[in-house]
Amino acid sequence: MVSRRRVLAAGMATATGVTGAALVPTAATPAVGAERAGAEPAADTGALATTPFTQAMPLPRVLSPVSSVGGLDVYVMTMKPAMAEILPGIRTRVLTFDGAFPGPLIKARRGRPVVIHQRNRLDVPTSVHLHGGEVAQEHDGQPMETIAPGQDRTYFYPNNQPHASLWYHDHAHHLESENVYRGLSGSYLLTDDHEESLPLPTGEYDLPIAVRDANIDETGLHYTMSDRQRSTMLANGKAYPYVEVAARKYRIRFLNCSNQRYMELGLEDGSEMVQIGSDGGLLPRPHSTATLPLSAAERADVVIDFSRYPVGSSVVLKNSGGFGNPELVGQVLRFDIVRTAEDNSSVPSVLRELPPLPQPTAERTVTLRMDEDGRADPHAYIDEKLYDPSRVDQQIRFGASEVWTVKNLNQLAWHNFHMHLVQFRVLERDGRAPGPGEAGLKDTVNLRPNETVKVQATFDAHRGSYVYHCHMLDHSAMGMMATMKIS
Ligand code: C2O
Ligand code: CU
Numbered sequence: 281m282v283s284r285r286r287v288l289a290a291g292m293a294t295a296t297g298v299t300g301a302a303l304v305p306t307a308a309t310p311a312v313g314a315e316r317a318g319a320e321p322a323a324d325t326g327a328l329a330t331t332p333f334t335q336a337m338p339l340p341r342v343l344s345p346v347s348s349v350g351g352l353d354v355y356v357m358t359m360k361p362a363m364a365e366i367l368p369g370i371r372t373r374v375l376t377f378d379g380a381f382p383g384p385l386i387k388a389r390r391g392r393p394v395v396i397h398q399r400n401r402l403d404v405p406t407s408v409h410l411h412g413g414e415v416a417q418e419h420d421g422q423p424m425e426t427i428a429p430g431q432d433r434t435y436f437y438p439n440n441q442p443h444a445s446l447w448y449h450d451h452a453h454h455l456e457s458e459n460v461y462r463g464l465s466g467s468y469l470l471t472d473d474h475e476e477s478l479p480l481p482t483g484e485y486d487l488p489i490a491v492r493d494a495n496i497d498e499t500g501l502h503y504t505m506s507d508r509q510r511s512t513m514l515a516n517g518k519a520y521p522y523v524e525v526a527a528r529k530y531r532i533r534f535l536n537c538s539n540q541r542y543m544e545l546g547l548e549d550g551s552e553m554v555q556i557g558s559d560g561g562l563l564p565r566p567h568s569t570a571t572l573p574l575s576a577a578e579r580a581d582v583v584i585d586f587s588r589y590p591v592g593s594s595v596v597l598k599n600s601g602g603f604g605n606p607e608l609v610g611q612v613l614r615f616d617i618v619r620t621a622e623d624n625s626s627v628p629s630v631l632r633e634l635p636p637l638p639q640p641t642a643e644r645t646v647t648l649r650m651d652e653d654g655r656a657d658p659h660a661y662i663d664e665k666l667y668d669p670s671r672v673d674q675q676i677r678f679g680a681s682e683v684w685t686v687k688n689l690n691q692l693a694w695h696n697f698h699m700h701l702v703q704f705r706v707l708e709r710d711g712r713a714p715g716p717g718e719a720g721l722k723d724t725v726n727l728r729p730n731e732t733v734k735v736q737a738t739f740d741a742h743r744g745s746y747v748y749h750c751h752m753l754d755h756s757a758m759g760m761m762a763t764m765k766i767s
Pocket of ligand 1: 409411449451577698700747749751
């Protein structure tokens with residue numbers, strides 16, 4: 281085991297033609313938490329944690345309800361530590377929902393509520409949040425409403441909203457960053473009649489893929505806040521896996537469940553993917569793109585037609601976003617085209633009609649800023665304030681439809697902006713119309729340094745207090761979170 285990393289590094293250098301020089305550590309890291317685009321000097325020490333594409337990417341286990349009577353699906357999940365094989369042949373301690381890394385997949389449908397009994401058998405408090413869900417305050421998994429170790433809590437999800445690619449994760453105050461990093465997240469796919477009426481790929485041709493980074497080696501998964509050594513890329517809990525596909529169309533639902541890594545995913549041959557959805561379900565129209573930008577917590581739903589590749593060939597899914605050594609963070613997984621298959625699926629030219637935006641009833645401005653001068657104990661602020669769970673930062677009238685102008689005041693640090701309870705619309709990005717990938721319903725929106733984004737949200741689902749925050753969880757744990765009260 282001692283020489284493992286050196287052996288792997290040497291193997292990789294041979295396999296890819298990387299020279300020794302490229303593996304040498306580079307300049308000191310910039311300000312803590314500053315997330316930059318791919319051209320930045322690497323902060324990594326160099327070696328790939330494993331030979332890529334040697335392990336198969338699993339699909340998440342679909343959780344079965346313990347009861348389905350009366351139009352209600354009841355699930356039980358136990359949060360517990362487990363050992364996961366993230367690097368081949370090496371067992372790593374992780375925190376899980378129900379023993380799975382990432383957690384099991386919940387399949388829900390509109391109009392059919394879900395109840396989840398969550399049993400916390402970890403030694404830390406947790407709070408389970410359904411990200412993107414329209415959920416009553418007491419079931420929202422608020423930062424202070426934690427489940428103590430050994431305790432249970434029941435969450436009720438009404439599923440009254442349209443189809444969406446939701447996900448669930450820990451949200452315990454000051455702990456969410458490490459808890460989610462160590463494994464406490466999973467997907468929750470909510471469908472509806474409209475989505476099911478479309479001829480999109482389904483069943484085994486519909487793949488949920490959760491991508492993230494990690495600082496991992498044979499001694500374990502390492503967490504420190506704003507760590508710049510998270511340079512191993514995982515897909516569904518495996519480092520650099522391969523995925524066997526047939527030469528036909530697949531629907532792939534990407535979730536970036538990283539703590540803070542911004543990604544730009546694309547196929548190594550630069551060929552097009554058809555984006556059909558984002559956080560809050562299908563886009564109005566499909567659009568072709570070679571690059572999928574995905575900040576932490578965002579989702580992108582795409583159709584990739586593998587029939588353009590011969591059986592027996594492979595194509596790597598690359599990442600060109602975020603900091604780090606491109607030799608390490610620049611690839612995610614490899615699709616291996618292993619067979620032919622029939623394909624009756626297609627992507628309609630109109631995917632959904634979104635309701636027209638109501639006349640806004642209020643406007644607000646929100647600023648995001650973190651200390652980026654390299655100080656030892658950086659904090660992160662919304663409107664120059666640290667999160668205080670006892671303070672209400674915005675009072676909102678129930679039924680209001682509001683335009684929020686969100687500004688990233690940092691020169692180096694990237695942020696994003698997530699609101700609980702609502703799926704909003706992105707109106708503008710630095711004064712211009714947003715790109716076609718942001719034309720649907722969103723719950724998280726990326727903000728580059730100095731960028732300003734306008735969103736419109738309508739608060740007509742529930743009354744109560746909910747948080748909004750940067751979803752780079754190291755930042756929210758540093759204070760970049762605030763409370764809105766709808767009444
Ligand atoms: Cu994924 Cu407060 O959220
Ligand atoms: Cu941030």
